[in-house]
Amino acid sequence: MNTRPFLGWFVSPAGLVAVGLIAAMLAVFQYSVRAYIPGTLEVGGFTWANFEAMLRPLYALAFWNTVLLCFETALFTLLLAYPLAYALTRTNSSALRSFILIVSVTPLFLGEVVRTYSWMIVLGNNGFLNSLLLKLGLLDRPLQMMFTAGGVVAALVHVTMPIMVIMLAAALSHIDRNYEKAAESLGAGPIRIFLTITLPLSMPGIVAGFSTAFAWTFSAFATPQLIGGGRVATVSTLIYQLGFSSFNFPFAASLSIIGLALSLAVIALLKKAASPLERMAGTT
Amino acid sequence: MKRSPATLALRWSGRVLVAVILLFVLLPGVVVAISAFNDRAILQFPPQSWSLRWFWRAFSYADFAKGFWNGLTVTVWASSIAVVVGSAFAFAIHRYKFALRDFLEGILLSPLIIPHYTVGLGILILASQTGIGRGFPLVIFAHVVMVLPFVMRSTYISLENLDTRLELAASSLGATPLRILFTVTIPLLIPGLLSGWLFAAILSFNEFTATLFVSSQATQTLPVAMYNYVREFADPTLAALSVIYIVVTATLLTIANSFLGLGKILNVDAH
Numbered sequence: 001m002n003t004r005p006f007l008g009w010f011v012s013p014a015g016l017v018a019v020g021l022i023a024a025m026l027a028v029f030q031y032s033v034r035a036y037i038p039g040t041l042e043v044g045g046f047t048w049a050n051f052e053a054m055l056r057p058l059y060a061l062a063f064w065n066t067v068l069l070c071f072e073t074a075l076f077t078l079l080l081a082y083p084l085a086y087a088l089t090r091t092n093s094s095a096l097r098s099f100i101l102i103v104s105v106t107p108l109f110l111g112e113v114v115r116t117y118s119w120m121i122v123l124g125n126n127g128f129l130n131s132l133l134l135k136l137g138l139l140d141r142p143l144q145m146m147f148t149a150g151g152v153v154a155a156l157v158h159v160t161m162p163i164m165v166i167m168l169a170a171a172l173s174h175i176d177r178n179y180e181k182a183a184e185s186l187g188a189g190p191i192r193i194f195l196t197i198t199l200p201l202s203m204p205g206i207v208a209g210f211s212t213a214f215a216w217t218f219s220a221f222a223t224p225q226l227i228g229g230g231r232v233a234t235v236s237t238l239i240y241q242l243g244f245s246s247f248n249f250p251f252a253a254s255l256s257i258i259g260l261a262l263s264l265a266v267i268a269l270l271k272k273a274a275s276p277l278e279r280m281a282g283t284t
Numbered sequence: 285m286k287r288s289p290a291t292l293a294l295r296w297s298g299r300v301l302v303a304v305i306l307l308f309v310l311l312p313g314v315v316v317a318i319s320a321f322n323d324r325a326i327l328q329f330p331p332q333s334w335s336l337r338w339f340w341r342a343f344s345y346a347d348f349a350k351g352f353w354n355g356l357t358v359t360v361w362a363s364s365i366a367v368v369v370g371s372a373f374a375f376a377i378h379r380y381k382f383a384l385r386d387f388l389e390g391i392l393l394s395p396l397i398i399p400h401y402t403v404g405l406g407i408l409i410l411a412s413q414t415g416i417g418r419g420f421p422l423v424i425f426a427h428v429v430m431v432l433p434f435v436m437r438s439t440y441i442s443l444e445n446l447d448t449r450l451e452l453a454a455s456s457l458g459a460t461p462l463r464i465l466f467t468v469t470i471p472l473l474i475p476g477l478l479s480g481w482l483f484a485a486i487l488s489f490n491e492f493t494a495t496l497f498v499s500s501q502a503t504q505t506l507p508v509a510m511y512n513y514v515r516e517f518a519d520p521t522l523a524a525l526s527v528i529y530i531v532v533t534a535t536l537l538t539i540a541n542s543f544l545g546l547g548k549i550l551n552v553d554a555h
Contacts, residue, residue, distance in 0.1 A: 004380045005461035006372075011382065014373035014432075018391045021429050024406030025398075031409050080305050087302045100302075102537055103309055109533045111490030113507045114526045117514055118312035121319050121523065124327060128315040131329035161309060190294055212396075219399035221493040222511060236401050236493070243497070249409060256402040263399065 032254035043250055050254035059238070059255070063262065066218065066234040069149065070266075073156040074213040077164045078206065080157065085168035085205075086198075108162035112222040119155035119227060120146065147229040155223050160213040167212060171205020172198070211267040218263040235259040313530055320523035327518070338524035348525065351509030355489050357420065358505055362427035363435075363484035369428070370435030370484075371477055375469075378443040393433045403429060404497030411498070418500040426498045430491055431484035438483060442476025482540055486533065 032051070035044030053059065081104075088100045107115060122128045123145040130142040145151045175198065183193045221236040228237065235255060242252040315329075320338055322331035342348060370392075376382070377389055395403055407426050408418075416422060450472065454464045470477075492507040499508055514522055 004382070006465065007376060007380055007382060010372035010376040011388070013369040014376075014388060014392060017369060017425075017428060017432065018388050020410075020425060021391060021394070021403070021406075024403065024410045027409040027413060028402060028406040080308065083298065083301050084305055084309075087298075098541060100306070102534065102541065103306055106530070106534050106537055107309065109486040109490060109537065110526075110529060111507050112492050113510045113514070114490075114529050115312065117510070117522050117526060118316040120514070121327060122312050122315050126327040126329075128311075128318075128329050158309065158312065190291055215397045215399075219401065219493065221401055221496070226511075226514065236399065239401050239405065240496075243405065243408075249405075252405060253409065256399065256405055259399055260402050264397065267397065 028253045028256060030253075031250050032257045034250045036248045036250045038246075038248075050251045051258070053251065054254065054258060058233075062233045062235060062238050063258070065149070065232070066236075066259075067262065067266065069153060069156070069224070069232075069234060070214045070217040070263075072153050073160060073217045074210050076153065076157045077160045077213045078210055081161055081164035081168055081209065082206075084161075085165050085172055088165065088169050089172040104165045105162050107158065108166075112159060112220065115159055116155055116223045116226050119151070119158065119223075123151045123154070123227065146227060147231045149228070149232050152224050152227045152232050155227050156217050156220060159220065159223060160216050163216065164209040164213050167209035168202065168205045171202045171208070175201045207270060211270050214266060214270070215263055218259065235262075316523045316526045316530070319520050320527045322520050322523075325519040327520070338520045339528075341519075341521045342525040342528065345513075345521065347504075347509045347513065348506065351504055351506035354420075354499075354503055355505035355507070358423050358427055358503075359485050359488040361420075361424045362488045363431060363481050365424070366428045366431045366435045366484045366488075367477055367481045370432045371439035371473070371480065374436045374439035374443065378440055392436065395429050396433050400430070400491075400493035401497065404494035407494070408497045418498060418503065420503055423495060423499050423503050423505070426494050427488045427491055430494060431487050434483050434487060435480040438476050438480030439473065442473050446472055479540065482536070486536070 031043060033046050033048065035047045035049065037044050054063075084100060084104055088097060088104070091097055091100070120127070124130070125142040125144070125146065127145075129145065130139070133139040134142065145154075179197050179201070180193050183197055188196070219236065220234075221240060224232050224234040225237050225240070228234070230237070236259075239252045239255050239259070242248045242255065318329070318331065319327060321334045321336070322328060323333040323335035323337070324331070373388070373392065377385055404426065407422065407429075410416075411418060411422050446469070451464050451468050454468050455461075459467070489505075490507055491505075492511065495505050496508055496511065499505060504512075510522060510525065
């Protein structure tokens with residue numbers, strides 16, 4: 001008797017999708033080492049010129065800016081999402097639970113464009129924040145928030161919040177509450193319990209959430225493009241410009257290869273940096 | 285147990301903190317809602333006069349209507365294909381060991397970390413090299429790739445919670461594997477499959493970055509049409525459309541929450 005019924009039927013469609021995805025990735029790799037022929041979509045022979053061009057200050061700066069932007073975003077997202085995830089998993093009121101869950105998860109499903117647009121209205125010179133601050137007399141002329149890195153970070157934090165809340169809440173909900181009760185009965189205060197038990201035990205969630213936020217921000221395009229308005233150059237906006245304004249697909253491909261490698265490297269580093277912490281918490 | 289004033293103060297400051305963060309999350313939605321009803325074409329807070337005309341414009345603008353139907357076509361196809369392909373694969377990796385199992389799983393989960401523009405660019409280059417062209421099948425394929433990880437996860441969690449004794453019982457009573465699959469396993473997995481489909485559909489309908497690369501004027505979806513609009517016009521039409529978006533999504537999620545338990549799907553419920 002077949003001990004693995006339907007195996008072939010169940011795996012082959014997924015295999016086909018995987019083949020398509022691998023082919024697409026190989027296409028990017030292949031294009032990244034081809035010469036660009038201006039004015040056409042055809043590509044020339046094999047060359048390293050695309051990767052050499054990336055050493056120019058303009059592109060090196062874009063990479064550095066993107067990494068910095070991602071770090072800031074992931075950090076602020078973590079700081080804002082943790083209290084929400086904590087409240088979500090610890091509240092006794094089911095109405096409050098549902099409220100926090102719906103409020104923090106809905107933005108996940110609104111897409112980058114809707115959320116970025118709403119931040120444009122919040123941050124603009126005639127926008128909500130400037131109008132409010134001017135009316136209150138806290139400012140005498142509008143503060144420039146659009147087209148700044150700060151504005152991009154604020155919007156990106158909002159975009160990455162939901163996934164961070166979900167990942168932290170998943171980690172927090174799986175912590176055995178008896179550890180906390182034991183510490184409490186031994187006389188530890190709430191802050192000490194949080195710092196020595198809850199926080200270390202939620203470390204896997206923090207690492208997962210931080211790296212996901214990092215990867216998402218790295219991949220974000222609409223937010224830096226619309227809120228940065230061309231004045232905040234990131235890897236994603238450069239790739240789009242190269243691809244669709246100058247049709248330099250080989251260079252766009254090599255940028256996205258380096259972008260992918262960089263984002264994978266940072267995530268791997270994060271995991272490595274966090275593993276001593278996880279061992280300390282005894283979860284590995 | 286009596287709580288000390290310090291503990292109480294901590295508790296209340298925690299509550300205030302959570303309220304402030306929730307305000308940050310809600311702020312853009314509220315601001316968009318206010319500006320959607322603003323009569324003037326220029327942004328203004330608070331609006332001097334109110335009107336519904338931007339809602340009418342959102343409904344009558346041809347690109348949005350076309351984008352909506354294109355998006356719906358892509359979404360229904362992509363999430364349905366993803367549910368079939370992804371749950372079958374999740375079933376296989378949950379139950380069996382086979383050659384290339386971990387490799388395939390890694391590849392199919394990789395769109396979670398690979399930047400969407402890399403995937404989009406890759407599929408675009410592949411299409412131009414093979415001469416497939418930028419039609420609907422290309423956009424649908426890109427979306428299947430994007431949402432597959434979420435469907436796999438949703439089905440995998442349902443399989444973890446499935447009581448395999450029911451299948452064993454059916455088997456011991458002489459049911460064939462095919463009959464067990466259709467009369468026991470799949471019916472038990474329905475909630476997980478449905479929520480996987482719903483998640484995939486919502487994500488696919490909103491996918492933007494990869495779609496921008498792989499779609500053409502004829503196949504552009506609603507988010508792409510919205511992006512093009514915001515680059516051309518500054519009036520509140522997009523605010524009106526965003527309000528519709530937010531209301532529909534929040535309603536769908538509230539329904540999903542009450543019927544399927546969002547906490548369970550997202551794995552944030554305590555065990």
